[in-house]
C-alpha cells in the first residue's frame with residue numbers, strides 16, 4: 001500500500017545486508033568509531049581547541065538541545081504501561097467501541113499521573129489536583145481518557161483556562177510561590193469566580209494529598225456520549241476506582257516527605273511495579289439516557305458538577321492493570337501526548353464548553369511542545385491500528401512514504417486508501433460524529449442552568465466526617481492565611497458562608513477575618529460584593 005506509513009521503504013531495507021555492529025563500541029551519530037571522548041582535540045597539550053573536532057561539536061550540540069518545553073500544566077508526571085479488559089459484552093447496547101464490548105480483547109494502555117501546577121522538578125506530595133491520563137491503544141485507533149483525581153473542575157468554560165492557570169502558577173514578577181494553592185492570585189481568582197468553589201472544597205480536602213497513585217481515583221470529569229452501532233446515544237461519566245481503595249497522606253506527612261523524598265509518589269509507582277504489586281483500577285460508568293438530560297437540578301454539561309452516585313450508580317465494567325515501567329522517561333513519559341479529541345467509534349463528545357475548548361488546546365500545545373505535526377509517530381504515541389492518510393512531511397518526519405500521489409482521490413499511487421463509508425451515515429470501522437440536532441443564536445452567555453455554584457459544594461461538605469471537616473478547615477486556614485490582601489480573604493469567606501455557615505466561621509476565626517452572619521439565601525454566585533466591584537465599569541484614564 002503506497003500510502004501506508006507502516007510500509008517503510010524498500011530502498012532503506014536494501015541497506016539491511018550491509019549493516020554492522022562494531023562490537024558495541026562508542027560511535028558518533030554518524031556511526032563513526034570514537035577513540036577518546038574525554039579529551040577534546042587541541043593544538044598542543046595546553047593549546048586551543050580545534051574547530052575540526054567533529055566529535056566534540058556533535059556531543060555538545062546534542063546536549064545543548066536536549067530540553068524541550070515542559071507541559072504548560074501537568075509538567076511533573078510519572079507513567080506506566082498496562083492493559084485493560086472489559087468484563088463482558090453487555091455494553092454493546094450502548095457503544096460501538098470494541099475495547100468496551102469484546103471481553104476477549106486485552107487492550108494495551110499507557111497511563112501518566114501528574115501534578116498540575118508545579119514545574120517538572122517540583123515535589124510529588126504538594127496540595128494539588130492529580131492528572132490521571134490513559135491512552136488506550138485500541139484496534140480502532142487511540143482513545144485518550146484525559147482525567148483528574150477529582151470529579152469536577154475549577155471553571156465551566158475553557159475560555160477562562162488561561163486566566164485560571166495564570167492565577168494558579170507562581171506570580172509573574174518574582175516566580176513566587178511555587179506552592180499552587182497558597183497565594184493571593186489564586187484566591188483572588190476564586191473570590192471573583194464562584195464557580196471555582198466546589199472544586200476548591202475538593203482541593204482543600206485530603207483528596208489533594210494522595211498516598212499513592214495506586215490509591216487514587218480517576219475521573220473523566222465531563223459528561224461524554226457513548227454511541228451504539230445503531231447510532232443511539234447515552235450520556236456517560238467515566239470513573240477509575242483503585243482496588244486498593246482511596247487513601248491520602250496527612251498534611252504533616254506531606255510536608256516532611258516533600259523534603260525527604262520529593263519523588264515519593266513516582267518512586268512508589270516504579271517500585272511497586274518492579275516488585276510485581278501491580279496497581280489496579282476498575283473502570284466504572286455512570287450512564288444517563290438521552291431523554292433524562294434535564295432531569296437533574298444541575299446541568300450535565302457543567303464540569304463543576306458531579307452526578308451523585310445515589311442518583312446514578314457507577315457501574316463497574318472493566319479492569320486496568322499497570323504492570324510495566326517505561327524504559328526511558330523522556331522518550332515515553334515526557335513525549336506522550338494525550339488529547340481529549342482522540343476518540344474511537346462509539347465514544348463522542350457533548351457540548352460541555354470546557355470540554356469543547358480542551359478539544360482545541362491539547363493538539364495545539366503539543367505542536368510546539370513536541371516540535372511539529374509528526375509527534376503521533378513517536379513510539380509511545382503511535383497507534384497499534386494502521387495509519388493511512390495523505391498527511392506528509394513536516395519537522396521530524398520519520399515515516400518514509402512512497403508513491404507519486406499524496407492526495408485523495410488518486411489513481412496513481414497503487415492503492416489510494418479507501419474510505420470506510422460514503423460519508424452519508426454510520427460505516428463499520430469509521431468514526432461518524434453523533435448527529436446531535438443543534439439550534440441557537442450565536443451568543444456569549446452561560447445558561448442559567450450553570451449558575452448554582454454552592455449546592456454541590458455544600459453536598460461535599462456535608463458528606464465529610466468530622467475529622468475530614470477539620471482537615472478542610474485547617475487547609476483553608478493555612479492556604480488563605482498566607483494571602484496578604486485582606487479583602488481577598490474576606491471575599492473567600494463570604495463564598496464559604498454560602499456553602500456552610502459553620503465552615504465559614506471556623507475558617508474566619510483562624511485567619512483574622514470578621515465572622516460572617518448566617519446566609520439563608522445562597523446567591524448562586526450572582527451578587528458577591530467583590531464580583532460587582534470587579535465587574536463595575538471603569539473610568540477611562
Ligand code: HEM
Nearest residue numbers: 071074112131132133147148153158161221357358361365
Ligand atoms: C494537560 C486534565 C482542563 C489544557 C493535562 C493533563 C491532564 C489534564 C491529565 C496531563 C496530560 C499528560 O499527562 O500528558 C485536564 C482535566 C481538565 C482539564 C481533567 C478539566 C476537566 C483543561 C482545559 C485546558 C487544558 C480547560 C485548556 C483549555 C491542557 C494543556 C495540557 C494539559 C495545554 C498540556 C498538554 C501537553 O503539553 O501535553 N490536562 N485538563 N486542560 N491540559 Fe488539561
